[in-house]
Amino acid sequence: MSLFTDHDSRIHGIKSQIRVVPNFPKQGIMFQDITTLLLDPKAFKDTIDLFVERYKGKNISVVAGIEARGFIFGPPIALAIGAKFVPLRKPRKLPGEVISEKYVLEYGTDCLEMHVGAVEPDERALVVDDLIATGGTLCAAMNLLERAGAEVVECACVIELPDLKGRDRLKGKPLYVLVESH
Numbered sequence: 001m002s003l004f005t006d007h008d009s010r011i012h013g014i015k016s017q018i019r020v021v022p023n024f025p026k027q028g029i030m031f032q033d034i035t036t037l038l039l040d041p042k043a044f045k046d047t048i049d050l051f052v053e054r055y056k057g058k059n060i061s062v063v064a065g066i067e068a069r070g071f072i073f074g075p076p077i078a079l080a081i082g083a084k085f086v087p088l089r090k091p092r093k094l095p096g097e098v099i100s101e102k103y104v105l106e107y108g109t110d111c112l113e114m115h116v117g118a119v120e121p122d123e124r125a126l127v128v129d130d131l132i133a134t135g136g137t138l139c140a141a142m143n144l145l146e147r148a149g150a151e152v153v154e155c156a157c158v159i160e161l162p163d164l165k166g167r168d169r170l171k172g173k174p175l176y177v178l179v180e181s182h
Contacts, residue, residue, distance in 0.1 A: 010046035015179040017043040018159065032159050032181055034069060034130045048073065050178060051156055052080040055126060060153055062125040064088050066112065066141055069130035073158065077128060086118045086125075088141050099147060103140035105133075112140045114148070121149030131159040132175065135166030142173060 017037040024031040038044050055077065064086045065074025071087060078085040091100065091111045098113040119125065127141045132155070142152045152173055160167065160177040167175050 008050070010043075010050060011178060013040075013043045014047050014050075014158070018179070018181070020181070030181075032131055032161070034072070034158060037158070038072065047158060047178065048076045048080070051077045051128075051176075054156075054176060055081050055154075058153065059124055060126045061123045062086055062119055062145070062150060064114075064119075064125055064127050064141060064145055066127070066129040066137055067093070070128045073130065073156075074128040077126070077156075083126070086114060088112045088114050088144060099144060101140040101143045101147075103136040105136055110137070110140075112137070112144060114144045116148075119145055119148040119150045123150045124153050125150040126153055127155045129155075129157050131161065132157045132166040132177065133161045133164045135164075135169035138166070138175075139169055139171070142170070 017040045019033040019036040021031040021033050060081060060083050063074045063078035063083045065071045067089045075085045091113055094113055094115055097116040099116055100111050100113045102111045125145045127138060129137060132138055138155050145152050154174040154176055155170060156176045158178050160180050162180050163182055
């Protein structure tokens, strides 16, 4: 599900603040830059508000944010809905015992790590990132949370690149996005 067809007046303002950078980080990639969205306080607030409106009252106890841009959107959502924030980090960034999950990106491979004990069995989790492309990162995040016993309720992203069909890799988990980019 997404809002891009719902004609919420805030969506146009959000979409207009996302800059597309050609050939970054590699030739042929059209990078969706949300740093320009963050420079517009109204668009940034609208982004957070739309997610909070969706998840408030849904009994979500964990908001898991994917490094690095999931760290921008996840904490304010978690605070607003009364959930804890769990960072899902790149390798060797978390002290202490971690569990890890390797995955394939649209332009390489990577790994996510989470602290052991950060999530308790049967907690209801929301996974947050800025963008879904091929779906590899979100799948790795869901696998980490599910291995810890959490129930992943939904994934939430600001941007979807539907042509890359990442949604199809999410094993039927709901995906909520604010804008599409083709």
